[in-house]
Amino acid sequence: MKLFVALLAVGLPALAAAHSWIVCTDYLENNGWYWDAAKCRAWPRNAEKYNLRDRQFGTAGGDANGFVHRLDDHPELTPLCNDPRDDATSYELPMAAYYLGQKVVLTHPINNHANDPRCDIRGRADTQNLMFVVDGDEDPCCINSTKLIQIMDMGVSPYGWYSDQFSEEVLRTYPKVGFQNAPKFCEDPEDAMGTYNFTIPMDLKPGRNTFVWKWIRNPAVNPFTTCWEADVFATKAERDAHYLATGRTTEDMWDFYQVNNIVDGVIMDPIDPVDPIISG
Numbered sequence: 001m002k003l004f005v006a007l008l009a010v011g012l013p014a015l016a017a018a019h020s021w022i023v024c025t026d027y028l029e030n031n032g033w034y035w036d037a038a039k040c041r042a043w044p045r046n047a048e049k050y051n052l053r054d055r056q057f058g059t060a061g062g063d064a065n066g067f068v069h070r071l072d073d074h075p076e077l078t079p080l081c082n083d084p085r086d087d088a089t090s091y092e093l094p095m096a097a098y099y100l101g102q103k104v105v106l107t108h109p110i111n112n113h114a115n116d117p118r119c120d121i122r123g124r125a126d127t128q129n130l131m132f133v134v135d136g137d138e139d140p141c142c143i144n145s146t147k148l149i150q151i152m153d154m155g156v157s158p159y160g161w162y163s164d165q166f167s168e169e170v171l172r173t174y175p176k177v178g179f180q181n182a183p184k185f186c187e188d189p190e191d192a193m194g195t196y197n198f199t200i201p202m203d204l205k206p207g208r209n210t211f212v213w214k215w216i217r218n219p220a221v222n223p224f225t226t227c228w229e230a231d232v233f234a235t236k237a238e239r240d241a242h243y244l245a246t247g248r249t250t251e252d253m254w255d256f257y258q259v260n261n262i263v264d265g266v267i268m269d270p271i272d273p274v275d276p277i278i279s280g
């Protein structure tokens, strides 16, 4: 019995390791180090049902009924989204609102798929990180649907064992493009947070749109997807009015490295953006 339990304990993290998904669809901090649910103002479909806000970051049910959506051996036949579109019931945790030209920050758990020479990991692949909007109001059939319009290529993270591919310095420098933008990966390879940013195209039609994230880790592994809706406004003023009306902050995202002064990997005193003026 003891042996069985020990085997389970070893086996489970390995099972959980091969997944990722988008946790937050409008996060306030770009390139951040640690997940903080208070910085998340919008969520993907059925985030409440899967308890994405309150559960430990990085866990989302790797089982068949979980939030993770990996397309199977027939990605051209597999439904694109884990949960079918149903705006009326899917947003107990609120839906995002974006404005044209906005830079949006997404968060995802790293689930062991990064590289950093400081923990002696260099060879984990990253192959494709794309953002789409859906043309129309219905979920596209599948990954090769012509209704998927690519709006951003979020790049591919560097990896490789040989110094002629990427130097140690490149592999341990953040921010990184692609999936592996997780500066605290070595502290918690399973559950560390990664962030992406993407830009809402200026020519997107305002109104409610469906957004789709697609990640291919390695060409032999089928894509992972997460789907969500967002109300897109022509201007930031209109988006702000919507967020105020729904009890959310209108702050624009900030960049971790612009608000923190990092020396030798340690956060020093906060950078004061303006000299305080003391009146009276």
Ligand SMILES: *[C@@H]1O[C@H](CO)[C@@H](O)[C@H](O)[C@H]1NC(C)=O
Residues within 6 Å of the ligand: 076, 144, 145, 146
């Ligand atoms: C998707 O691919 C399958 C075969 O791989 C094909 O039958 C289907 O017509 C394709 N659909 C689109 C919209 O391209």
Ligand SMILES: *[C@@H]1O[C@H](CO)[C@@H](O)[C@H](O)[C@H]1NC(C)=O
Residues within 6 Å of the ligand: 030, 031, 153, 154, 155, 175, 176, 177, 178, 196, 197, 198, 255
């Ligand atoms: C936003 O994402 C793009 C694409 O990955 C990347 O090139 C860029 O450096 C990111 N911007 C910031 C400020 O992190």
